[in-house]
Amino acid sequence: MSELRLSNITVTFGGLTALQDVSLSVGPQQVHGVIGPNGAGKTTLFNVACGFIHPDSGEVVRNGQRIERLHPRDLPGLGIARTLQGLGLFDRMSVLDNVMVGADHHARSGFLGSLLALPRAGRDERALRERARRVLDELGVAAYAERYPPSLPYPIRKRVALARALVAEPDLLLLDEPASGLSAGEMDELGDLIRSLAETTSVLLVEHHMDLVMRVCDEITVLDFGRAIAHGTPDEVREDPAVLAAYLGEEVQ
Numbered sequence: 001m002s003e004l005r006l007s008n009i010t011v012t013f014g015g016l017t018a019l020q021d022v023s024l025s026v027g028p029q030q031v032h033g034v035i036g037p038n039g040a041g042k043t044t045l046f047n048v049a050c051g052f053i054h055p056d057s058g059e060v061v062r063n064g065q066r067i068e069r070l071h072p073r074d075l076p077g078l079g080i081a082r083t084l085q086g087l088g089l090f091d092r093m094s095v096l097d098n099v100m101v102g103a104d105h106h107a108r109s110g111f112l113g114s115l116l117a118l119p120r121a122g123r124d125e126r127a128l129r130e131r132a133r134r135v136l137d138e139l140g141v142a143a144y145a146e147r148y149p150p151s152l153p154y155p156i157r158k159r160v161a162l163a164r165a166l167v168a169e170p171d172l173l174l175l176d177e178p179a180s181g182l183s184a185g186e187m188d189e190l191g192d193l194i195r196s197l198a199e200t201t202s203v204l205l206v207e208h209h210m211d212l213v214m215r216v217c218d219e220i221t222v223l224d225f226g227r228a229i230a231h232g233t234p235d236e237v238r239e240d241p242a243v244l245a246a247y248l249g250e251e252v253q
């Protein structure tokens with residue numbers, strides 16, 4: 001089972017209310033999209049789910065358990081992985097090493113094990129390397145394993161960042177604007193990829209590109225001025241007058 005529930009989340013920055021009483025839950029093997037016009041509060045909500053921002057009020061509940069002051073370092077232990085808009089790859093590490101870093105909490109014997117050079121540590125390292133290669137292969141970027149991120153085009157780096165999130169075999173993947181900077185064709189491929197990921201993982205997808213969100217999400221929450229103004233299936237949301245009004249005058253991508 002995998003569920004993330006954000007309940008009645010309110011976040012203020014000084015005098016500005018970025019989120020007001022917003023709730024959503026991502027169920028097992030569900031792709032849940034968060035959309036909304038510029039400044040609606042999408043990134044803020046994503047940051048709450050990642051533990052970058054602690055809400056003024058509201059709860060983060062993972063698999064039925066309330067998480068007090070979620071911190072990004074807690075995510076692997078909760079079966080959660082994320083990709084960020086700024087990909088956060090290490091320039092001086094190979095693609096393969098970057099991906100292996102993502103599995104830190106999953107397969108390594110731990111600091112003590114490495115210190116004592118237990119045989120398990122070497123075995124784990126090999127298994128991890130194989131898994132990292134497998135994930136790169138699944139994402140179609142295995143050919144770049146020995147390259148360094150600065151030498152790669154942005155769409156490839158995005159896939160490497162996704163591989164790094166997936167190598168930890170998360171139950172829930174948090175994706176922040178994964179389609180930004182991609183061509184229409186690459187976006188279609190990303191859509192197929194997200195759908196195939198959902199066979200094993202849940203996905204919380206914060207995304208600007210309406211057509212991608214409509215295509216891949218099971219459920220969508222629409223934010224506007226920090227409030228959840230609509231929630232439902234893509235068909236329900238598409239027809240919702242409040243959503244149409246919120247997007248009026250916005251360039252829908």
Ligand SMILES: Nc1ncnc2c1ncn2[C@@H]1O[C@H](COP(=O)(O)OP(=O)(O)OP(=O)(O)O)[C@@H](O)[C@H]1O
Nearest residue numbers: 013016017018036037038039040041042043044045
């Ligand atoms: N660290 C911060 N300090 C002050 N105000 C902030 C901060 N982060 C966000 N805001 C404000 O909170 C509101 C919501 O911003 P947020 O970035 O979450 O929206 P968004 O929906 O992700 O927008 P976009 O689509 O433009 O990225 C905006 O008015 C923004 O200016």
